[in-house]
Amino acid sequence: MTTPVLNVSNLRKSFGEFTAVDDVSFNIMPGEILGLLGPNGAGKTTTMHMLLGLITPTSGSIRMFGMELATHREQILQQVNFSSTYISMPLALTVEENLWVVARLYGLPDIRRRVDDIVKKLEMEEFRQKITRKLSSGQMTRLTLAKAFLTEPKILFLDEPTASLDPDIAHKIRALLKEERRSSGLSILYTSHNMREMEEMSDRIIFLQRGKIVAEGTAQEIVTRFGQADLEDVFLKIARDSRL
Amino acid sequence: MKLHRIGALVARHLYLYRRSLPRIMEIFYWPFLDLVIWGFITLYLAKYQPQIPGFVTFFLGALILWDMLFRSQQGITISFLEELWARNLMNLFASPLTPGEFLSATIAMSIFKVTCVSIVMGVCAWLFYDYNVLVMGLWLLPFVLNLVVTGWSIGVFTTSLIMRFGQEAEVLAWSMVFLFQPISCVFYPLDVLPTWLKAVAWVNPAAHVFEGMRAVLSGSGSPVTNLIWACGLNGVMLLAMIAWFYKTFAHCKVQGSLVRVGE
Numbered sequence A: 001m002t003t004p005v006l007n008v009s010n011l012r013k014s015f016g017e018f019t020a021v022d023d024v025s026f027n028i029m030p031g032e033i034l035g036l037l038g039p040n041g042a043g044k045t046t047t048m049h050m051l052l053g054l055i056t057p058t059s060g061s062i063r064m065f066g067m068e069l070a071t072h073r074e075q076i077l078q079q080v081n082f083s084s085t086y087i088s089m090p091l092a093l094t095v096e097e098n099l100w101v102v103a104r105l106y107g108l109p110d111i112r113r114r115v116d117d118i119v120k121k122l123e124m125e126e127f128r129q130k131i132t133r134k135l136s137s138g139q140m141t142r143l144t145l146a147k148a149f150l151t152e153p154k155i156l157f158l159d160e161p162t163a164s165l166d167p168d169i170a171h172k173i174r175a176l177l178k179e180e181r182r183s184s185g186l187s188i189l190y191t192s193h194n195m196r197e198m199e200e201m202s203d204r205i206i207f208l209q210r211g212k213i214v215a216e217g218t219a220q221e222i223v224t225r226f227g228q229a230d231l232e233d234v235f236l237k238i239a240r241d242s243r244l
Numbered sequence B: 001m002k003l004h005r006i007g008a009l010v011a012r013h014l015y016l017y018r019r020s021l022p023r024i025m026e027i028f029y030w031p032f033l034d035l036v037i038w039g040f041i042t043l044y045l046a047k048y049q050p051q052i053p054g055f056v057t058f059f060l061g062a063l064i065l066w067d068m069l070f071r072s073q074q075g076i077t078i079s080f081l082e083e084l085w086a087r088n089l090m091n092l093f094a095s096p097l098t099p100g101e102f103l104s105a106t107i108a109m110s111i112f113k114v115t116c117v118s119i120v121m122g123v124c125a126w127l128f129y130d131y132n133v134l135v136m137g138l139w140l141l142p143f144v145l146n147l148v149v150t151g152w153s154i155g156v157f158t159t160s161l162i163m164r165f166g167q168e169a170e171v172l173a174w175s176m177v178f179l180f181q182p183i184s185c186v187f188y189p190l191d192v193l194p195t196w197l198k199a200v201a202w203v204n205p206a207a208h209v210f211e212g213m214r215a216v217l218s219g220s221g222s223p224v225t226n227l228i229w230a231c232g233l234n235g236v237m238l239l240a241m242i243a244w245f246y247k248t249f250a251h252c253k254v255q256g257s258l259v260r261v262g263e
Helices: A044-051 A073-077 A095-105 A111-121 A137-150 A167-184 A195-201 A219-226 A231-243 B003-018 B021-048 B055-085 B089-093 B099-129 B133-169 B172-180 B195-202 B205-218 B224-255
Strands: A006-015 A018-028 A033-037 A059-064 A080-084 A155-159 A187-191 A204-209 A212-217
Touching: A006 A044, A018 A044, A018 A059, A018 A212, A033 A044, A033 A195, A044 A059, A044 A155, A044 A187, A080 A137, A095 A111, A095 A137, A095 B003, A111 A137, A137 A155, A137 A167, A167 A187, A167 A195, A187 A195, A195 A231, A204 A219, A204 A231, A212 A219, A212 A231, A219 A231, B003 B021, B003 B055, B003 B099, B021 B055, B021 B099, B055 B089, B055 B099, B055 B133, B055 B172, B055 B205, B099 B133, B099 B224, B133 B172, B133 B205, B133 B224, B205 B224
Parallel strands: A033 A187, A033 A204, A080 A155, A155 A187
Antiparallel strands: A006 A018, A006 A059, A204 A212
């Protein structure tokens, strides 16, 4: 039986009286893409921040590669990376300088080759020497994705990775993610508000509502269970229910 | 502690200096301006207050040493603020970088800044006022080292406060150190303070360094006792501030404020 690369058990996070994540448990298997869906405030970002060690859980456990995150932070984060539309990189550095800093931070060998490869893969040649401040939002998203891919992680956390990309680049990014998963067994935790993308990318989907998992399964299983026409209708139903 | 991670952060900050005039000004322009303005005021006062022997030597020496402490603190706090302004803290702390490595990198940047500022001020003092900073002899080295460590303690303390209270506490990066200036007895001896403030100044390592500096420059005694006090107090203060930083870091992770600190 294959061991999960990520195992989350009874994860809970409270901020005072407010519980952002409530008794959440799930696994990610090697090479699996797990979609994390939910309306704003459902607890997706808090969950992701706990998985990255940026927020300490109130209770529960997070294990990656068989190790507890609380006690093996460095070993785990060396093999993990993330990208989000909502993060930035140092704006006064060039794209290439930013990638070099990341490569050094993770102690990567053969930095020049890796930077050249990732720049080529993400079609960033034309702006690799550009100051990050001058990038468009789409170029910035590609830079944060490049930073995530550069370290060749075993688990990738992606928070709306294609939100600010044009359809062509977004399509290429999805193709790249699938290729990485196929060639290197990369596991991905994926959030998006684009339901078509979610259906296309995810092997399994977890629906969060008010910090709790309310549905789990393949996109088709979830659509059937909620008796809706597609994933978008399921999302609307859950989102509107949670606002009642 | 991995050197490559510390090196990565230092490289990230050095890249900034390559093309940023305001950052270069912070190292060269402000210390230069400080020295020119206060140096000429000192010359003016010395002309009309001849009863204080070695006035220029005391004042310029103190000014240069104080700037080293100030830049040492800035090296730590501004490095943290750079990450805050760039909204880069999340990238850093979601990587294997440890808080200790982060602090070490800011300390390395502090050493870089102090070195640059010392050279600028030393050369300018010599050119403008014919003042040789090496007049303190070998004592200069332990004086500078102690002041740099005091600057680190204040810098780590200020960084913790900014991390805890967010960008609204940013002003502390420039103002906190001046809270320590009156009790550092930079330009006057400890004796002039009222008794209660004297007791407060006594636990400030910088006050012992400046007392020692005056002893050396006036030739009135050895600064060994002052330096022993300064080293002891610096050791305690730095360890306490590092512990406070770790505690604040853990608190911010519990509160979830580490990911929101730049907002």
